[in-house]
Amino acid sequence: MLLLTGPNASGKTVYLRMVGITCFLAHIGSFVPAESATVGLTDAIFTRMVSRESTLANASAFMADLTQMSNMMRHSTRRSLCLVDEFGKGTNAQDGISFLYACLRHFLDRGRECPRLLACTHYTELLELPELVDRPGLSLWTMQASVMLEKKTEADDTLDDVIFLYRAIPGRSEGSFAYHCAAAANVPRAVIDRAVQVSRLRDAGEPVHAMDRSEADAASERRPSCLLGEAPW
Structure with missing residues (x-):
């Protein structure tokens, strides 16, 4: 089993698909x-990668995910x-x-009968569980990223x-x-700053208070509701 972690947009899903193809x-x-x-x-390829919702399926996206995992656990071999x-x-x-922890342990507990399994996740909390990461047969991998650190002034608060x-x-x-993905998606900087602030407060166990913002600041971040040639809906 290979458990792959890494930043958003670093290529984890593409890596899994590349292996399958x-x-x-x-x-x-x-x-x-x-x-x-x-x-x-290889006798079969099982995936839990894409869940297509439909009114005909009579199941939520998470139910579809569980169904795929159930088939994988019941029918996969070594x-x-x-x-x-x-x-x-x-x-x-x-x-x-x-659920993710329980599923991974289910496969690892099979020992030599564990299938060849690649899983990627953002739940890095799993990496803090010795009863999982110390199990024989599990390898921890990540997607390599380079953070370009530049000399900045105290007034420069841009992201690295x-x-x-x-x-x-x-x-x-x-x-x-x-937060870098949000910046690349052109999310207003005030929203990103607020998200960073809330994250730091939660990590420190401190209360999150409302932030006062003027109507002018909010209006300056709004995109015009109707551009030339676009319908207003």
Whole structure:
């Protein structure tokens, strides 16, 4: 089992899909996009990666995720390839972490009958559980990122530049860099600053108080509701 952690947008999902596609191509006799590859005999590929909601399914997104995991646990063998992407994020954080931990332990407890499983997650709290990370058969990997630190003045409060190297290496995640993703998505800076403030207060166990903002500040961050050529809805 390989547990992959790393920042947002660092390539975790792409890495899992690349492994699945490479395994499939090898088994149908095709070339694989690699300089070299050792692909063991695989009897099935199980995934928990995409959950498509539909009124016909009569199930929530999390129920669809659970169904995929259930099929994986009931039908996978030691020769199966299992890909688990962000399982548990469809419900509250506490329940999501608990379900992910229980599922990973279920597979590890199989011992030599554990399938070849790759899982990626943002629940780095799992890395603090010795009863999981110290289990035989588990490898901890992360997506390598480079944080470009530049000399800044005290008045410069911009975020450090982050460059994702899209390379999987042994190790653990050092952060999600979610605020950098928000900045790249052009989220108003005041919103990002407030998110950082709330996160620091929660980590310190201090109360989160309302922040006074003028109407002018709020109005300056709003995007015009109707641009030229766009419908107002």
